[in-house]
Amino acid sequence: MQKTGAILLILLLALPVMLIAQEDSDPDVEPDWGDYRNELYSRGDQTFMISLGVAFPTLWLNDGKIINHNITPPVGGTGTLALNYYFSSLFFIGGEIGGMFFTTLDASNLYTINLGFRWGLQFVIWKIEIPITLAVGMSWQTYLNSSYYGLYLKGGLSAYFRATNDWSFGLASNWVWMPEWTNEPRNNVDGNFVDLTLSARYHF
Numbered sequence: 001m002q003k004t005g006a007i008l009l010i011l012l013l014a015l016p017v018m019l020i021a022q023e024d025s026d027p028d029v030e031p032d033w034g035d036y037r038n039e040l041y042s043r044g045d046q047t048f049m050i051s052l053g054v055a056f057p058t059l060w061l062n063d064g065k066i067i068n069h070n071i072t073p074p075v076g077g078t079g080t081l082a083l084n085y086y087f088s089s090l091f092f093i094g095g096e097i098g099g100m101f102f103t104t105l106d107a108s109n110l111y112t113i114n115l116g117f118r119w120g121l122q123f124v125i126w127k128i129e130i131p132i133t134l135a136v137g138m139s140w141q142t143y144l145n146s147s148y149y150g151l152y153l154k155g156g157l158s159a160y161f162r163a164t165n166d167w168s169f170g171l172a173s174n175w176v177w178m179p180e181w182t183n184e185p186r187n188n189v190d191g192n193f194v195d196l197t198l199s200a201r202y203h204f
Helices: 002-025
Strands: 046-062 076-086 091-103 109-125 128-143 146-162 167-180 189-203
Touching: 046 091, 046 167, 076 109, 076 189, 091 128, 109 146, 128 167, 146 189
Parallel strands: none
Antiparallel strands: 046 076, 046 189, 076 091, 091 109, 109 128, 128 146, 146 167, 167 189
16 A cells, blocks of 8 residues: 555656656647747748838939939838848848839929848847848839839848737838949939838748
8 A cells, every 4th residue: 555655656746747848849839938039030930021111312422422312301101021031040031122202392203113132130139139131132213204223222220029929010220222323424323211111020
């Protein structure tokens, strides 16, 4: 009888340990969001990003001289769709498509559509994810009956809060350089913009 009681006591004491071990080995257990580290991302993880906000014309140059951008009010709209692929918890690459629109002094509209390749680094501080990105690609620009096809370069900084396993939300700001180069250097124009957007990312 004493032997049976000792066996039962050992089994009762071992049961919590066995349950914990089983829980750790269960692949369907949801991760603990209190344990928030860079290792939250691994090779093959992806994010799809939607951004909407405002854009501001800043420094415009013609043949090395500052010129008036003739955009009034000096604010327009912008939006971007982007897909990122993570090679590690730190490094990712991807692609993006976006655009901007502005109204000029004569009440005409300037439109741009941008398609590019992007890459970046992402850091995690507490529960805030901070991607630093650089994008390069081609830009289609139209104004009145004129159009232009050329280069664009964009650098950005964002901050996201991971609200759920699937979604994070935050703010992003980018500097965008759009040069217009012609056969006559004196007609070249370098347009610079800064945007500020609200962004949502879907993680999969």
